[in-house]
Amino acid sequence: xxxxxxxxxxxxxxxxxxxxxxxxxxxxxxxxxxxxxxxxxxxxxxxxxxxxxxxxxxxxxxxxxxxxxxxxxxxxxxxxxxxxxxxxxxxxxxxxxxxxxxxxxxxxxxxxxxxxxxxxxxxxxxxxxxxxxxxxxxxxxxxxxxxxxxxxxxxxxxxxxxxxxxxxxxxxxxxxxxxxxxxxxxxxxxxxxxxxxxxxxxxxxxxxxxxxxxxxxxxxxxxxxxxxxxxxxxxxxxxxxxxxxxxxxxxxxxxxxxxxxxxxxxxxxxxxxxxxxxxxxxxxxxxxxxxxxxxxxxxxxxxxxxxxxxxxxxxxxxxxxxxxxxxxxxxxxxxxxxxxxxxxxxxxxxxxxxxxxxxxxxxxxxxxxxxxxxx
Amino acid sequence: xxxxxxxxxxxxxxxxxxxxxxxxxxxxxxxxxxxxxxxxxxxxxxxxxxxxxxxxxxxxxxxxxxxxxxxxxxxxxxxxxxxxxxxxxxxxxxxxxxxxxxxxxxxxxxxxxxxxxxxxxxxxxxxxxxxxxxxxxxxxxxxxxxxxxxxxxxxxxxxxxxxxxxxxxxxxxxxxxxxxxxxxxxxxxxxxxxxxxxxxxxxxxxxxxxxxxxxxxxxxxxxxxxxxxxxxxxxxxxxxxxxxxxxxxxxxxxxxxxxxxxxxxxxxxxxxxxxxxxxxxxxxxxxxxxxxxxxxxxxxxxxxxxxxxxxxxxxxxxxxxxxxxxxxxxxxxxxxxxxxxxxxxxxxxxxxxxxxxxxxxxxxxxxxxxxxxxx
Numbered sequence: 179x180x181x182x183x184x185x186x187x188x189x190x191x192x193x194x195x196x197x198x199x200x201x202x203x204x205x206x207x208x209x210x211x212x213x214x215x216x217x218x219x220x221x222x223x224x225x226x227x228x229x230x231x232x233x234x235x236x237x238x239x240x241x242x243x244x245x246x247x248x249x250x251x252x253x254x255x256x257x258x259x260x261x262x263x264x265x266x267x268x269x270x271x272x273x274x275x276x277x278x279x280x281x282x283x284x285x286x287x288x289x290x291x292x293x294x295x296x297x298x299x300x301x302x303x304x305x306x307x308x309x310x311x312x313x314x315x316x317x318x319x320x321x322x323x324x325x326x327x328x329x330x331x332x333x334x335x336x337x338x339x340x341x342x343x344x345x346x347x348x349x350x351x352x353x354x355x356x357x358x359x360x361x362x363x364x365x366x367x368x369x370x371x372x373x374x375x376x377x378x379x380x381x382x383x384x385x386x387x388x389x390x391x392x393x394x395x396x397x398x399x400x401x402x403x404x405x406x407x408x409x410x411x412x413x414x415x416x417x418x419x420x421x422x423x424x425x426x427x428x429x430x431x432x433x434x435x436x437x438x439x440x441x442x443x444x445x446x447x448x449x450x451x452x453x454x455x456x457x458x459x460x461x462x463x464x465x466x467x468x469x470x471x472x473x474x475x476x477x478x479x480x481x482x483x484x485x486x487x488x489x490x491x492x493x494x495x496x497x498x499x500x501x502x503x504x505x506x507x508x509x510x511x512x513x514x515x516x517x518x519x520x521x522x523x524x525x526x527x528x529x530x531x532x533x534x535x536x537x538x539x540x541x542x543x544x545x546x547x548x549x550x551x552x553x
Numbered sequence: 554x555x556x557x558x559x560x561x562x563x564x565x566x567x568x569x570x571x572x573x574x575x576x577x578x579x580x581x582x583x584x585x586x587x588x589x590x591x592x593x594x595x596x597x598x599x600x601x602x603x604x605x606x607x608x609x610x611x612x613x614x615x616x617x618x619x620x621x622x623x624x625x626x627x628x629x630x631x632x633x634x635x636x637x638x639x640x641x642x643x644x645x646x647x648x649x650x651x652x653x654x655x656x657x658x659x660x661x662x663x664x665x666x667x668x669x670x671x672x673x674x675x676x677x678x679x680x681x682x683x684x685x686x687x688x689x690x691x692x693x694x695x696x697x698x699x700x701x702x703x704x705x706x707x708x709x710x711x712x713x714x715x716x717x718x719x720x721x722x723x724x725x726x727x728x729x730x731x732x733x734x735x736x737x738x739x740x741x742x743x744x745x746x747x748x749x750x751x752x753x754x755x756x757x758x759x760x761x762x763x764x765x766x767x768x769x770x771x772x773x774x775x776x777x778x779x780x781x782x783x784x785x786x787x788x789x790x791x792x793x794x795x796x797x798x799x800x801x802x803x804x805x806x807x808x809x810x811x812x813x814x815x816x817x818x819x820x821x822x823x824x825x826x827x828x829x830x831x832x833x834x835x836x837x838x839x840x841x842x843x844x845x846x847x848x849x850x851x852x853x854x855x856x857x858x859x860x861x862x863x864x865x866x867x868x869x870x871x872x873x874x875x876x877x878x879x880x881x882x883x884x885x886x887x888x889x890x891x892x893x894x895x896x897x898x899x900x901x902x903x904x905x906x907x908x909x910x911x912x913x914x915x916x917x918x919x920x921x922x923x924x925x926x927x928x
Binding site for chain 1: 592596598599621626629636637638848851865866867870873874877879880883885
């Protein structure tokens, strides 16, 4: 548990980078996908299975954890790593995104966001300083600044107001974080769909003393081409020596496109949420196990998967479990999806190292699109 | 997958027996507790974890499986073992108990039970012959005769009617089972709370060519002393060379009492259902993790448990997971409970072998009753 936080790029392929984030809790191989452990659990998975699937780090949600079980309680119990039995790196978001999407009666001003809990109606105030304090109490390895994330589309004026507020909160967040050896704090680029705002935000955030830079406010309703265009706009302004994190993204296709544009880190509920709803991500695209066509299919999802759950159970069985509302169905599909995402990231890293990312992406897309007709 | 079905008693201690049921799918060490795999899954557990917990066999429910996914479908897919990825022994009930407790608009006569599915209202007829056919299609290792189980208390006349019908169905079930090498069919003793009826039923069932004898219609609402008194009444009439199975039982206390009276096999939803509702079974008795007193407790459920889930997670964390409705809470507590039940059975078997069952039971009861005050 000693050592510094550091990032190094080991190889590049076009704009894509393969590298390593070192933390006292272990290494995060990049490009990395971090499964989301919302309320101190990657839903429906044992932590040892998250690790076995290949995940180097997970994400925790400040909004959920501050409300239940409470940051002070987690600190008292020894911190989030010990609490959730995950001794490896944890990144925490700032709480800002979910305050805006989940809480009731929120009121945002310069100071922060006052809101009522969606669980019990209790009143809370989330400021940049309080968010940093919560993340410190949790013992997070990578803290995120508090920002304001607007839904897209929105007016340029609204995007600008939120972007400027986020910059002021970035400064307050950075100051509140202080100096915590071995831990990092990341700034977040905002600016909606406006190239000019995105560039201004990127330059300003990059000029602050953050250990990494995140792109926020994307994958919030806009088409993929808008997201990718914003990434292309922002990337040249994010220093190469720091890790770049695209928050809340995304589908396998979003990921390969963003990696190709220089993104190093991702998180998303997609693999876990989809799994709980009967959707599997595989090399051959997305499979909806609730579909009646699987009822009599003895084939597993992927005979060649490194994930035993994808090999050892028939589609007919997975279909049955989902139709019957059985927890095991959610457990198996979550595991299959988290494993596929990690398999994808491993493939991406190897492809970058070998200078064949373009081919890798083309092949992956072809397999997804072809589905299983060719199998 | 060759070999005969056999049972041998290896040692006795008072009325209690330690032994082995051998099947082509593997050995069931007795006294045995079989977790319930209702709809082709021990709820919220991976099959490999059920095995790792020490279970030699599981139970499948004909009622659930005939309705969804359907016995013919399971047969087409290679049978229940392959379907649910459990290559070890499976005992199936006859469907009778759940037809009476779950289905709609049921009509029982000499032929069988006509009923409507609780899932989709579809109409079905369950006869002794159809139940045997379903169990054969599933590929069950131990089939149960179709019987009629009445709720207690009930009138003696009603108990007698159901007992006599069950005897006639026993004969039809036995005939329909025929000769299936490596597989077994068990008869079921009924008779409500009447000693005379129980004795008559036991003698009649024992006189038929069943591979094992079950006691049914207990643990259906009556006090424990009634159940134990019925067991004491029935036991002398059940041949020693065949395994004796107490259906649907029960709590750890029920189990040690029934073992002491000569029972070899148990099944019950208690450990799995309780786990999904936040109740843990431990050496120190039952613990309700939903109770607020656990919110700040860093202690695990049992530091000395052979089950990692009981050692590696704090009560505070388990409490949090249950309060937050997290699937992982159900997964961990189910695993802890299934493991504790298997640990109990292993302790019982060793105690019988060493001729110290009375001491073992006294100590277990003392620990349960003392709870954790002495820890």
